Amino acid sequence: MTTCIRLNQVTFAYRPELPVLKDISLAVETGVFLAVIGPNGAGKSTLIRLLAGLLRPQSGTISIDGKDIRSYSRRELATKVALVQQEFVPAFGFSVSETVLMARTPHFSQLGFEGREDRRIVADALAMTDTAALAARPLADLSGGERQRVFIARALAQDTPILLLDEPTSFLDLKHQVAIYDLLKSIQREKARTIIAITHDINLAAQYCDQALLLQPCSAAPEESRTRRSLKPADHYRVGRTSEVLKRETLEEAFGIRMFSVPVGIENVFLPLGKMAKDTGRAPLSNTM
Amino acid sequence: MNSLLSPRMLLTRTIAAVVLLVAVMVLCSLVGTQTVSLRAALAGPGSPTAPNPDYEILLHVRIPRILLAAIVGAALAGAGAVFQAVLRNPLADPYILGVSSGAGLGAMLAVVSGVNWTLWGRSPIAVFAFLGALGTVWLVWTIGRITGKFHVTGLLLAGVVVNACFSAIIMFLTSVARSQDVYATVFWLMGNMAEEDPFVLWASGGCVAAGLVGLFFISAPLNVISFGQTDAQSMGIHVERVQFITLAISSFITAVAVSLSGLIGFAGLIVPHAVRLVFGPDHRQLLPLSSVMGAVFLVVADTIARRVVAPAQLPVGVITAMIGGPFFLILLMRYNRRVYWLS
Amino acid sequence: MRRWVLLLAAMMAWNIAGYALWRAPRVDAVVPPAEAPRPERIVSMAPNLTEILYALGLGENVVAVTSDSDYPPQAAGKPSVGSFWLPDIEAVIAGRPDLIVTLEIPQQTNLVVRLRRMGYRCLGVSIWTVDEFFRAVETIGQATGQPVQAQSLVSGIRQDIRRLTETRAGKDQPRVLWVVQREPLRVAGRNTFINELIELAGGQNAIGPTLHKYPPIGAEQVIGANVEVIVEPAMTGGDLVEQRRQALAYWSHLPRIPAVANGRIYVIDPDAVSRLSPRLCQGIESIAACLWPADSGG
Numbered sequence: 001m002t003t004c005i006r007l008n009q010v011t012f013a014y015r016p017e018l019p020v021l022k023d024i025s026l027a028v029e030t031g032v033f034l035a036v037i038g039p040n041g042a043g044k045s046t047l048i049r050l051l052a053g054l055l056r057p058q059s060g061t062i063s064i065d066g067k068d069i070r071s072y073s074r075r076e077l078a079t080k081v082a083l084v085q086q087e088f089v090p091a092f093g094f095s096v097s098e099t100v101l102m103a104r105t106p107h108f109s110q111l112g113f114e115g116r117e118d119r120r121i122v123a124d125a126l127a128m129t130d131t132a133a134l135a136a137r138p139l140a141d142l143s144g145g146e147r148q149r150v151f152i153a154r155a156l157a158q159d160t161p162i163l164l165l166d167e168p169t170s171f172l173d174l175k176h177q178v179a180i181y182d183l184l185k186s187i188q189r190e191k192a193r194t195i196i197a198i199t200h201d202i203n204l205a206a207q208y209c210d211q212a213l214l215l216q217p218c219s220a221a222p223e224e225s226r227t228r229r230s231l232k233p234a235d236h237y238r239v240g241r242t243s244e245v246l247k248r249e250t251l252e253e254a255f256g257i258r259m260f261s262v263p264v265g266i267e268n269v270f271l272p273l274g275k276m277a278k279d280t281g282r283a284p285l286s287n288t289m
Numbered sequence: 290m291n292s293l294l295s296p297r298m299l300l301t302r303t304i305a306a307v308v309l310l311v312a313v314m315v316l317c318s319l320v321g322t323q324t325v326s327l328r329a330a331l332a333g334p335g336s337p338t339a340p341n342p343d344y345e346i347l348l349h350v351r352i353p354r355i356l357l358a359a360i361v362g363a364a365l366a367g368a369g370a371v372f373q374a375v376l377r378n379p380l381a382d383p384y385i386l387g388v389s390s391g392a393g394l395g396a397m398l399a400v401v402s403g404v405n406w407t408l409w410g411r412s413p414i415a416v417f418a419f420l421g422a423l424g425t426v427w428l429v430w431t432i433g434r435i436t437g438k439f440h441v442t443g444l445l446l447a448g449v450v451v452n453a454c455f456s457a458i459i460m461f462l463t464s465v466a467r468s469q470d471v472y473a474t475v476f477w478l479m480g481n482m483a484e485e486d487p488f489v490l491w492a493s494g495g496c497v498a499a500g501l502v503g504l505f506f507i508s509a510p511l512n513v514i515s516f517g518q519t520d521a522q523s524m525g526i527h528v529e530r531v532q533f534i535t536l537a538i539s540s541f542i543t544a545v546a547v548s549l550s551g552l553i554g555f556a557g558l559i560v561p562h563a564v565r566l567v568f569g570p571d572h573r574q575l576l577p578l579s580s581v582m583g584a585v586f587l588v589v590a591d592t593i594a595r596r597v598v599a600p601a602q603l604p605v606g607v608i609t610a611m612i613g614g615p616f617f618l619i620l621l622m623r624y625n626r627r628v629y630w631l632s
Numbered sequence: 633m634r635r636w637v638l639l640l641a642a643m644m645a646w647n648i649a650g651y652a653l654w655r656a657p658r659v660d661a662v663v664p665p666a667e668a669p670r671p672e673r674i675v676s677m678a679p680n681l682t683e684i685l686y687a688l689g690l691g692e693n694v695v696a697v698t699s700d701s702d703y704p705p706q707a708a709g710k711p712s713v714g715s716f717w718l719p720d721i722e723a724v725i726a727g728r729p730d731l732i733v734t735l736e737i738p739q740q741t742n743l744v745v746r747l748r749r750m751g752y753r754c755l756g757v758s759i760w761t762v763d764e765f766f767r768a769v770e771t772i773g774q775a776t777g778q779p780v781q782a783q784s785l786v787s788g789i790r791q792d793i794r795r796l797t798e799t800r801a802g803k804d805q806p807r808v809l810w811v812v813q814r815e816p817l818r819v820a821g822r823n824t825f826i827n828e829l830i831e832l833a834g835g836q837n838a839i840g841p842t843l844h845k846y847p848p849i850g851a852e853q854v855i856g857a858n859v860e861v862i863v864e865p866a867m868t869g870g871d872l873v874e875q876r877r878q879a880l881a882y883w884s885h886l887p888r889i890p891a892v893a894n895g896r897i898y899v900i901d902p903d904a905v906s907r908l909s910p911r912l913c914q915g916i917e918s919i920a921a922c923l924w925p926a927d928s929g930g
Contacts, residue, residue: 052523053523054519054522054523074522074525074526074527075525075527076525077525078523078524078525079525081523082523082524083519083520083523085519085520088517090377090515090516090517091377091378091379091515092374092377092379092515092516092565092570093565093569093570094512094516094569094570094571095569097293098293098512098569098571099516101293102512102513102516102520102524103524105509105510105512105513105524105525105526106524106525106526108509111296112505112506112508112509112573113294113295113296113509113573114293119293158524
């Protein structure tokens with residue numbers, strides 16, 4: 001297994017006094033499905049944007065396929081990394097196929113038209129995401145779940161070894177959430193892609209992803225640092241196999257809530273229990289691990 | 290209408306539009322305040338002491354004016370389509386980044402300062418309006434970049450600020466200038482179509498055509514940018530470079546249009562919008578078709594302006610607004626499924 | 633990258649070719665009147681120019697006039713070339729003129745450029761003051777081959793003016809407010825031809841020197857100007873009596889002004905005072921009738 005993405009002591013701050021990511025080092029191997037999990041403000045989106053080349057770290061290096069990310073031109077990087085953000089309806093009424101075709105723009109001819117190869121790739125992407133039937137419809141006519149699949153199809157059409165997704169299933173119902181994860185898993189398997197997805201759904205991450213990265217904010221808010229123990233550097237992030245990272249104790253500490261967990265099969269399921277939840281105080285907190 | 294665009298489809302549609310344009314131009318050349326008979330005109334120019342009025346009117350008044358209207362219409366509509374794409378706003382027009390106040394200020398300065406030199410046959414007011422328009426866009430671009438590299442809102446806000454400042458200066462100049470100077474500026478800015486000499490038509494036609502071709506080259510990346518900026522970046526598009534090139538070219542052709550005929554509104558706003566409603570937002574098609582239809586639109590509007598209250602002439606801007614508004618409303622109602630407003 | 637370079641090169645080549653083909657044109661200089669043949673077909677682009685042409689005896693040669701050329705009455709029947717501020721170039725050309733007489737105002741300079749570019753002979757005169765009027769008459773006379781008539785017209789008018797001003801010499805000059813618009817209040821300033829007519833009629837402008845020719849002024853200034861006579865040119869086609877009644881009603885809101893207190897508010901026929909024309913003296917007399925009502929017996 002080769003290392004596809006490597007971060008070495010990466011630090012990033014939007015404002016000089018407040019670093020969001022501090023000294024992060026990790027290596028992601030090719031073909032891995034990595035979930036990025038953590039509370040709000042932990043820096044998950046920031047990390048994804050760094051990997052997509054949209055942001056530059058203040059210190060540290062990021063390398064993609066062995067090369068420093070800064071040495072890639074914008075176009076070259078787009079052949080390595082594709083980014084899927086939350087679906088939206090654009091200002092102009094592009095159709096599904098027009099949208100997916102946009103990913104092939106850098107490959108267009110001098111006159112600005114696609115070639116046969118581009119069309120084949122687009123058709124493949126539509127087939128894989130089960131959106132071929134929607135090809136001629138304008139994006140605004142679709143449901144959120146369908147649109148998200150179209151955005152994933154577009155990233156697929158970009159034909160990159162790495163896929164980054166920022167919360168691909170927020171606002172989707174259960175059926176669509178599962179559909180997306182099934183799709184991502186089959187992309188990982190059939191196309192041997194490396195997938196990194198930010199998600200708030202710990203249980204789906206446990207079931208589908210190979211590895212997990214648990215991020216916590218490295219600059220604690222003032223009131224929090226009084227009530228919680230001060231964060232050790234190792235607490236800023238934790239990476240490894242899902243079964244190692246997603247444990248009740250670590251999750252409780254990271255998110256600051258009580259959790260109930262129970263094994264399902266290979267993985268556990270986690271249920272957060274707040275003060276007013278029905279089963280708080282009734283269920284034993286953990287059955288295993 | 291949403292099937293993917295192919296080169297053949299584009300070519301067919303563009304040729305059809307051009308044929309329509311030529312037909313409209315021919316028809317409109319037969320309309321004017323005087324009745325001109327084609328047969329009489331074909332008799333030739335006549336002698337220097339006894340010129341043939343039919344020939345003179347047709348060849349030296351109407352046709353140059355129609356060509357001018359076509360050039361200005363094509364420039365405004367093409368630039369309008371591009372501005373709407375870059376600013377991701379279907380309600381943008383070519384004047385939104387300060388061109389109108391810049392041209393106005395230039396025109397005002399030309400008249401008030403009383404300079405007399407002409408450049409290649411262009412009057413000082415036209416030259417100054419051109420420089421004013423271009424300079425203002427450059428100013429807006431520079432100010433807008435302070436808010437962040439690709440920030441479209443920053444550009445728009447800078448445009449508003451610059452417009453406000455320049456309008457204030459114009460108002461000041463208006464209050465202290467001689468009334469005939471003020472009249473001259475206002476009259477010129479209101480939009481006027483007068484035939485120009487062949488070199489001006491040739492050169493400005495060439496510049497506008499070159500600009501439109503250049504914008505066509507960059508239409509595919511423009512599609513992606515009009516979709517969304519971060520998306521475009523992650524797909525390998527040089528967002529800032531594309532923005533800069535498209536804004537530079539479209540500001541240039543807008544400035545050429547303004548220096549030819551003053552500020553004619555509506556054409557750059559509704560023609561691209563209407564074409565988009567019928568043919569979809571793919572800019573590889575939207576741009577050429579908008580330009581040609583913009584030319585048609587302005588030729589027709591100018592002809593109506595010349596004729597409807599003959600022998601007086603209405604400013605073209607009045608007609609563009611009067612045709613444009615209702616026409617657009619009808620299109621909107623028929624194709625309302627295709628109108629998407631950002632929620 | 634290459635396609636951009638090619639595009640730029642093509643555009644430059646196109647422009648250079650155009651320059652070579654047509655070369656930046658120079659607007660033809662005005663043909664010196666003495667050398668040009670005597671024009672048979674003349675188009676007049678302003679009402680006072682029409683009057684001048686008729687006064688020079690060229691009525692038959694005038695083939696087209698502006699729509700507002702209403703004097704002399706024969707002129708009104710001629711084909712129209714638009715108004716003097718919105719000329720119609722097609723109509724001008726359709727008249728097949730040898731000479732087009734224009735005013736040097738912004739609305740017409742563009743027309744002149746276009747016509748000259750097409751090879752038509754245009755004459756532009758400036759008529760902002762009485763002196764310029766006389767010079768214009770002489771210029772037009774030269775250009776149309778009527779220098780003698782022009783000379784006699786000019787000296788005739790000069791004589792009439794002298795006669796009119798002599799009778800007023802030494803008298804007090806009433807302070808006159810010439811109102812061109814009531815709301816907002818705009819008056820004729822000192823740098824207008826109206827002012828000249830007022831002075832020739834023996835009056836003085838109540839308003840001091842201003843930057844604008846027809847400045848808007850406030851009630852304060854009117855009161856401070858100690859206005860003795862108010863003159864308003866009537867709206868064309870209106871009833872003079874009715875308009876005077878309206879004027880009186882309007883000015884009653886400033887009863888302290890001498891003009892209002894003494895009822896010296898006049899509404900006059902605008903025809904002879906709306907432009908500088910050969911009926912100059914008629915205009916002066918109509919103004920004088922307001923300033924010296926006793927003399928005119930009214």
